[in-house]
Amino acid sequence: MSSSRVELLMTVARLGRPTMSELARTLSVTPRAITRLVDGLEADGHVVRERQADDGRITRVRLSDEALERIATMGDNHLDRITHLSDGISVEDLRTTLRVLHALNTAVHADLDLET
Numbered sequence: 001m002s003s004s005r006v007e008l009l010m011t012v013a014r015l016g017r018p019t020m021s022e023l024a025r026t027l028s029v030t031p032r033a034i035t036r037l038v039d040g041l042e043a044d045g046h047v048v049r050e051r052q053a054d055d056g057r058i059t060r061v062r063l064s065d066e067a068l069e070r071i072a073t074m075g076d077n078h079l080d081r082i083t084h085l086s087d088g089i090s091v092e093d094l095r096t097t098l099r100v101l102h103a104l105n106t107a108v109h110a111d112l113d114l115e116t
Contacts, residue, residue: 008037009046009063013071017050017060046070 011026012018018026024034038061041047046067052058063071086094 004037005041005046008034008041009067009071012047012061012063013068017062019052020059020061023061041067 007027008023011023015022015026020031020034020038023038024031027034029037038047038049042049045064047061048064050060050062052060
């Protein structure tokens with residue numbers, strides 16, 4: 001599965017039942033690109049499109065049951081890998097690493113906000 005498809009699945013998982021427009025904005029892609037990605041994921045049975053009940057013009061995307069299971073498995077595998085990789089690293093070193101990563105993340109977001 002392509003990284004863009006995985007990113008879209010994870011975004012849907014995080015947002016719940018986003019609209020197509022919300023997905024495009026969140027992933028910083030065109031509506032056409034979102035439509036193409038959702039088309040492919042829907043054809044493969046990973047997502048389901050649903051019309052919003054009170055406004056049929058709005059389409060929401062949700063994960064299929066299969067995708068929910070797949071994401072849970074991916075999360076478990078990811079956690080297992082992180083646990084394995086961090087064996088032998090002290091808690092203090094892990095905390096320091098997290099602090100540095102958080103500082104870098106904050107700096108990058110601040111820099112991006114300044115550029116827009």
